[in-house]
Amino acid sequence: MKTDTKLRALATAIAAAGLMAWGVGANAGTIIYNTGNAATATVAMGVNDEGHLNTTDLSQVPSNIVTNSSVTGLAYKFPDGTWRDATSPGCFCEGWGVSVNGTTSGYANVSTDGGAVNLTAAALSAVSGSTVTTTATLTSLPLLSVTHEYQPATNAPNELFRVHVTITNGTTEEMTDVKYVRVMDWDVPPTEFSEYVTIKGTATTTLLEKSHNNGFNTANPLADFGEIFDGACAGTTDVDFTDCGIADHGAYFRFNFGSLAAGASYDFDIFYGAAGTEAGALAAISAELIELYSLGQSNGGQRTGEPATFIFGFAGVVGTPVETVPEPGSLALLGAAIAGLAMMRRRRAS
Secondary structure, eight states: OOHHHHHHHHHHHHHHHHHHHHTSSSOBOEEEETTSOTTTOSEEEEEOTTSOBOBBOTTSSSSOOBSSSSSBSEEEEOTTSOEEESSOSSOOOEEEEEEETTTEEEEEETTTSSEEESEEEOOOBSOSSSOEEEEEEETTEEEEEEEEEEEEOSSOTTTEEEEEEEEEEOSSSOBOSOEEEEEEEOOOTTSTTOEEEEEEOTTTOTTEEEEESOTTSOSOTTOOOOOOOBTTBOOOTTSOEEEEEEESOEEEEEEEOOOBOTTOEEEEEEEEEEESSHHHHHHHHHHTTOSEEEEEEETTOTTTOOSOEEEEEEESSSOOOSSOOOOHHHHHHHHHHHHHHHHHHHHHHO
16 A cells, blocks of 8 residues: 555544544635635635635535535636635645744644644634635644735735735743644645646745655644655655656645744745646746745646646745746847847848
């Protein structure tokens, strides 16, 4: 049995136990749409009370919008009008975690970690058709809070949600070794459990401490299962890679923000979304100046990214934008140079 299959089986067992304890089909949260309206939206997200993905929204009918899973995580409206999810089929494996002082952590991941661990969630706020804000504190350290503000991205709202994350030290003592993890198992439709994964920006993201392709990893920053070794995809730790697969894997990122003074905060942005092609996804990444990202593409979609390329990225983590589009002036100069070269070739031919 392959390693990722074992991890999926473990995650499914944990999820089943957790769901029985909750007594519902999934932890109820909210579903938001990039336009605020399901009829016109292209990207949707299901957000739990603690800020992780993969949930239902009991205030809506239907409470789950996707056709390929029982909960909604990161969903894209396909050309046939159906919503399909890329983080929840088979395993509700998407989550985040924070740790401080090298000893204390809190984290949330429906399947891998069985829900929220050492986290206390406040009531959802700023809830609208397209936005939601979650706030969670460490149960054992209630003056450490993490806020996730979900909203459509500023420059690429048709493709991306921006999640503004704020970690606040409300104590009177400095906290050291402040870490944050975000992890997801890509299950990209229409070939869920068999996808190509890309990660770029590892070498230029200063605050990135660890990255690899294990989407089944715990969200606890104080633990790491390591990368998934597969014949089609290996050697993914702390390096960029493109179209790794075909495999059942995802993306894991752990950041180390160093020390956080008493009363201080650190904030950064996470991006989630999708586009109909890889070119469209890269254009959205460029528009938002994303410094580190992962793409999930279906088996057969690694060339053009069709019918959907899913996106997971970060900014504000002391990195360099990975995908850049030349300024209009630079494009004009390039066009002039190409035209000049063509003229020289015509002259030589004559």
